[in-house]
Amino acid sequence: MSGLRQIQGLATNVNQIAYAMNRGVFTGDSYAPARAEVEQLRNDVAELRQQVREFARGRLAFQLGLDEEELAD
Secondary structure, X not given: OHHHHHHHXXXXXXXXXXXXXXHHHHOOOOOOOOHHXXXXXXXXXXXXXXXXXXXXXXHHHHHHOOXXXXXXX
């Protein structure tokens, strides 16, 4: 369950960053994310998606009573 909590924490952080960026855009705030900031956010989201896939794969394998290697891709 600690893996799931870590994933939830990462998702919360990414969501908070996206919320702040969107709020600034829609309220006319002068915040304009730098290209590096947007790239970092994109990388964080990609990492989060990969972790969720890995967690789900492990959970499915556990529920089916298989090793993760036995699951077809």
